[in-house]
Amino acid sequence: MIQINLNVIRCLILIFAILSSAVSVAKERWQDDSYIEDSFIKIALQREYKETNYPKIIRWKKPIRLYFESDAGDAKLQKELLSVHAQHLAYITGLSIDFTQHTSDANIFVIFTKYDQLEDKVRQYIGDPENIRAALDEAICLGNFRRNSHYEITRGAIIIPVDYARRKARFLDCIVEEITQLLGLPNDSNDVFPSVFNDVSVDTYLSPLDYILLKALYSRHIKPGMNVTQTRKLFPDVLKELHSNGDINNAAQRVQQYSLKRYLGD
Structure with a gap:
């Protein structure tokens, strides 16, 4: 009888060890707290093409109103793809994102044009x-x-040269990455993976890590104007909230809800 019980105990210990190992293996690198924090700092608090000595968090406070314009390619398809991705971002961040037909009401201008018109569009919408x-x-x-002076984003412009983007096989990438960056994640880094913010990555659509970074940016613990030190100090609270909500463990599933990837059946 004692021998049977010992065998049962050994079996239970073996099963527990196997399950523990499986859980450990199943955890992805992008689900690690320190990796998430470092990725957030690199993407939210650094600037592509511009050195910033004192970087601070930027994000939207007001509702976003998109103005769509196209003089190249299939305008109906372009607006459809843009609309799906915009609503995906609204679902993740909680922001109000919608279209307007009036330039006076818009705060993000999304322009689809030809490559030879690129600089003219820059002059018109950016400077x-x-x-x-x-x-x-x-x-x-x-x-x-x-x-503005409070580090709240007040206006944005996205210009996509349709012919050039298609020639480079980056048309969908442009739609997904550019508007996502305009929400307050402006940098690219090859250290952050998997992510649309990684220039050498094959990701066209938002990754689970991108979902987590967006959730972190619009967490109640993160405020516009926070510097790196302030952000790192409060980031454990952000992570605690993300874990509590199941956003880290379930990111791979949740990022697909209302996504452009699911919409297109990829």
Whole structure:
């Protein structure tokens, strides 16, 4: 009888060890708290094409109103794709995002055009092309934002040269990445993976890590104007909330809700 009980105990210990190992293996690197925090700092508090000595958190406070314009390609399809992704971002962040037909009511202008019209569109919607020459020379599509003194984003512009983006096989990438960055995650980093903010990544659609970064940015613990030190100090509270809500453990499933990827059946 004692021998049987010992065998049962050994079996239970073995099963527990196997299950523990499986759980450990199942946890992805992007679900690690320190990795999430470091990724957030790199994407939210650094600037692509612009060195910033004292970076601070930026994000939207007001509802977002999109103005859509197209003079190249299939305008109906472009607006459809943009609309699906915009509502996906609204679902993740809790922001109000909608379209307007009036430029006076818009605070993000999304322009689909031809490559040879790119600089003209920059002059119209962003400003002097020479001020963003590095981006013009290197980027496939452009995103630009303005903020107020409280570090709240107040205006943005996205310009997608349809012919050039398609030639580079980055048309969908431009739609997904540029408007996502304009929510307050403006940097790219090859250290952050998997992510649309990684230039060498194959990700076209938002990844589970991107979902977590957006959730973190619009957490009640994060405020516009916070610097790196302030952000790191409060980030454990952000992580605690994300764990409590199941956003980290379930990110791979939740990022697919209302997503462009699911809409297109990819």
